[in-house]
Amino acid sequence: MDQLSDDELWVAARTDVRAFRLLYDRWAEMLMAYFYRRTLDPEASADLVAETIATAYLRRNYYRRRNVPVTAWLYGIASRELGRYRRRRGAEGRAMRKLGMVRPEMDTESMARIDELIDLANYRSELEAALSRLSTMERDALRLRVIEDRPFVDVAASLGCTEGAARVRVHRALQHLADWMEAPS
Amino acid sequence: MSRVPYLDRLGDEFERAVTESAPRQQRASTVMVTAFVMVLLVGGGLWLLRGGLDPDIAVSSTTTTGAPEDPVSLDAPSIPATWARVPNSTAFGAERRTTVGAVSTTEFGFVAVGTADPQNQTDAPTGVIIESTDGIDWRTVTEIDGVNLNDVTVGGDGVVAVGMRDFRPVIVDGDGSVIDLPILETSGERAIMARGIAATDSGYVIVGDELEATDEQRQRGAIWRSDDGASWMTVDSPALGWYHEASILDLTVDSGTVLAVGLVSSEPGTSIPTVWISTDGLVWEQIDLPTDADGGFTVASGVAFGHGRYVAVGSKPSISGPAGTAWVSEDGHTWEQLTDNALTGVDGAATRIASVVPVADGFVAVGHSLERPTSRHVIWTADASASSWTRLDLADPSRDISTSAFAITANADRVVITGAAFDITYSEASGAVWVGPAPASLEAGVPIATAGATEGSADGDRTVALSIDPTQAVEATSVRVVGRLPANHGLDDVLVQITSGDVTIDLCSAVTQGRNYMCRVTIDYLEPRPQTGTYEVTANGVDPPAEIATIEILPEGTPIIRLTGVYTPTHGPLLQSLSIQNKGGQDIDLAGWSIVNEGRDEPRFDFPAGTMVAAGSSVVLDFSGPMGARCPENTNQYFHWCRVVSDSDRVDYGEDQMLWRGGLIQVVDTNGEFVAEWRPS
Numbered sequence: 078m079d080q081l082s083d084d085e086l087w088v089a090a091r092t093d094v095r096a097f098r099l100l101y102d103r104w105a106e107m108l109m110a111y112f113y114r115r116t117l118d119p120e121a122s123a124d125l126v127a128e129t130i131a132t133a134y135l136r137r138n139y140y141r142r143r144n145v146p147v148t149a150w151l152y153g154i155a156s157r158e159l160g161r162y163r164r165r166r167g168a169e170g171r172a173m174r175k176l177g178m179v180r181p182e183m184d185t186e187s188m189a190r191i192d193e194l195i196d197l198a199n200y201r202s203e204l205e206a207a208l209s210r211l212s213t214m215e216r217d218a219l220r221l222r223v224i225e226d227r228p229f230v231d232v233a234a235s236l237g238c239t240e241g242a243a244r245v246r247v248h249r250a251l252q253h254l255a256d257w258m259e260a261p262s
Numbered sequence: 263m264s265r266v267p268y269l270d271r272l273g274d275e276f277e278r279a280v281t282e283s284a285p286r287q288q289r290a291s292t293v294m295v296t297a298f299v300m301v302l303l304v305g306g307g308l309w310l311l312r313g314g315l316d317p318d319i320a321v322s323s324t325t326t327t328g329a330p331e332d333p334v335s336l337d338a339p340s341i342p343a344t345w346a347r348v349p350n351s352t353a354f355g356a357e358r359r360t361t362v363g364a365v366s367t368t369e370f371g372f373v374a375v376g377t378a379d380p381q382n383q384t385d386a387p388t389g390v391i392i393e394s395t396d397g398i399d400w401r402t403v404t405e406i407d408g409v410n411l412n413d414v415t416v417g418g419d420g421v422v423a424v425g426m427r428d429f430r431p432v433i434v435d436g437d438g439s440v441i442d443l444p445i446l447e448t449s450g451e452r453a454i455m456a457r458g459i460a461a462t463d464s465g466y467v468i469v470g471d472e473l474e475a476t477d478e479q480r481q482r483g484a485i486w487r488s489d490d491g492a493s494w495m496t497v498d499s500p501a502l503g504w505y506h507e508a509s510i511l512d513l514t515v516d517s518g519t520v521l522a523v524g525l526v527s528s529e530p531g532t533s534i535p536t537v538w539i540s541t542d543g544l545v546w547e548q549i550d551l552p553t554d555a556d557g558g559f560t561v562a563s564g565v566a567f568g569h570g571r572y573v574a575v576g577s578k579p580s581i582s583g584p585a586g587t588a589w590v591s592e593d594g595h596t597w598e599q600l601t602d603n604a605l606t607g608v609d610g611a612a613t614r615i616a617s618v619v620p621v622a623d624g625f626v627a628v629g630h631s632l633e634r635p636t637s638r639h640v641i642w643t644a645d646a647s648a649s650s651w652t653r654l655d656l657a658d659p660s661r662d663i664s665t666s667a668f669a670i671t672a673n674a675d676r677v678v679i680t681g682a683a684f685d686i687t688y689s690e691a692s693g694a695v696w697v698g699p700a701p702a703s704l705e706a707g708v709p710i711a712t713a714g715a716t717e718g719s720a721d722g723d724r725t726v727a728l729s730i731d732p733t734q735a736v737e738a739t740s741v742r743v744v745g746r747l748p749a750n751h752g753l754d755d756v757l758v759q760i761t762s763g764d765v766t767i768d769l770c771s772a773v774t775q776g777r778n779y780m781c782r783v784t785i786d787y788l789e790p791r792p793q794t795g796t797y798e799v800t801a802n803g804v805d806p807p808a809e810i811a812t813i814e815i816l817p818e819g820t821p822i823i824r825l826t827g828v829y830t831p832t833h834g835p836l837l838q839s840l841s842i843q844n845k846g847g848q849d850i851d852l853a854g855w856s857i858v859n860e861g862r863d864e865p866r867f868d869f870p871a872g873t874m875v876a877a878g879s880s881v882v883l884d885f886s887g888p889m890g891a892r893c894p895e896n897t898n899q900y901f902h903w904c905r906v907v908s909d910s911d912r913v914d915y916g917e918d919q920m921l922w923r924g925g926l927i928q929v930v931d932t933n934g935e936f937v938a939e940w941r942p943s
Contacts, residue, residue, distance in 0.1 A: 094277060094280045094281060095277075097280075098273060098276070098277050101273050101276060102264065102273060105264055105266075105269040105272070105273065106264055106265065106266065106269065109266060109269060123268060123272070126269070126272065127272055127276075130272075130276055131276070134276070134280065135369055135370075136369060157420065157436070157437065160437055171370065175370070176276070176279045176280060177279045177282070178275055178276060178279040179275060179279075180272065180275070181268060181271040181272055181275055183268055184267065184268060186267055187266045187267050187268035187269070190265050190266040190267070191266055191268075193265070194265070194266070
């Protein structure tokens, strides 16, 4: 079964959970890297991988080839899950609940390995490049709020602006970073 | 093995969950297979809402989803024996003026689409996609400004809805992204509407129509096809010719055959119900459906495939207005029109059937019965042959006076109907959803109001807290307020109000009897409509305020009547009709009950013996009608409050003797006890 292509495995996975597990083993790291690059949050990425896999399993009968490889279909699901995560600031978990899955705890070793998945050295340079494109005000706001974990009232006092303005600057900075680093790996 | 230990543990957990829940998954995949089957069996749909929210001219249909690759058998519930109205939800427009026009199954439950009309009638509408796992609890998925949404399906790429934006056809996905569909011609004034969508085993098909607003209006059916849901083409077929009016309203898919229904009209006032059929979505054949109507407007609004046959539903002309009708075909080419009298409204009222779905042991169709001055949703059921139909007369103990059903779908567990509820009193429509079989939690209904403890002393003023939650209620609640006045008060009546913060609402007007007073009110008939909250009840009209002795939520079985008047203020106090609706859960015998003006002196209208109003039903008291030498005869549902002017042999509906004086009008029971009242706004 290991010799089968993704698409061949997908056909088998409709009735054989072992085939789906093989596909999962092929996809899991790709998916984790995909989500981690976009969220920089290993816990959220773990949630999103689990939900994406559960959704793909539940929807396995909906995929039909139509000249689209199954991995592209899978990334479609991942993209929708990411969009929902961004809107709700959390993974939905609906498919996991439907399957009765309980997400395992994340451990420090896994967190370190996840960092490796996205080639942090290269990613760091991308991040530095993106940070350099931010305005000074946005960069300072981001540093105070995200790195120093200061409350918005302190961020506002440091920047000499209102609390609302500080929130807007942090929000915009994060949005810019997300946009500039959005290119797929 | 992954380099990330967590991912290995997640894979193990996934395998465990799937393996251990195999029976549950078998059930889930049955649901999913059902979803696939449904696309073969039931058409894509729409709701066609012309001329605002008038249920008399609304037709609609539905679709279900999926696209099977393997042979499967129909797995749906049997025809439900019980039905229930789902509590109003802000998701489908409790406060949003949304009508829910189409519904479809998904692997997780149900998805539906609707359109919210703006309050001011000038802004653009808002398309709404909502979803539910059980058909009962709904939540909003996305809202799209400026879009009418008519139908929804689920394909390989998730939810796909269709509709119109700026008079151009669009599709919308579950994330709210809007894609314009291609159109053949862009010049001239034209409105192109996508009305129905279905997933096929090779992509999607959308149907609709194109209206060209030239001096001589003309219209033709429109069809789009896609292999992947992303790239679309407009079908240019000889079967889509120009007519005075032509529209494709619904479609269904079975084993690669796409079958759509609608109408074509060569001249105003008449139409031919029509089928369009194709094996590839590109080449179409147009087939006239047989009709037993001699002229007039006959339309096929919905279609489904199940139990080896196509079933189309719609309406045809009759003496009392449109009447429901249905057609059956085993091959999609040769059709038979059914002549079943059950496909009519209650008491033969005008009827439109909008949508049909197959279930395990037959078919279920929905539409609405047009009962002056309101409409009521109606469900018809048939066995697997679809040749013999039964109408279910349902009580709907909701607060809405007029209901319409537009779409129906079913998964393995439940049948879901969507539509709209129109409240004449508030001139508002909102989404409405019914489910069958009814879950036990909905069968009994939910009391709207609960009375709190009385505060204050027996010798002084008292107030009572009244908690009201109208948004979650499916049943009206009757409340009685009893109080006592100071000696020598000199009052004829007392106004009982509820107050919360800046909001004060008149609860009821209590007629005094000595030092006592009592009034009764149905909590779903207050203006303004109370929001959820706890209100303080006070009785005014005298200083110091009257004492409230008790406030009581009346027990189940207490008659709950809603009165709704229809009148034209600009023509003076001429009430046109009064609807007496039984909002409770039990039938009411109105014999000996009366309609009286405020003050209860003559004239009054006494209901004759044998006047039964079923739970959820209405009778209408007409104040207008044909002139002549005698009043029109009463029926079981229509009564006429009129009298012959003796010296002229002329029927008087109130112009001379003011049967209704333009103020408060009440229903009193056989003992003269107040039951309900209505006052023009």
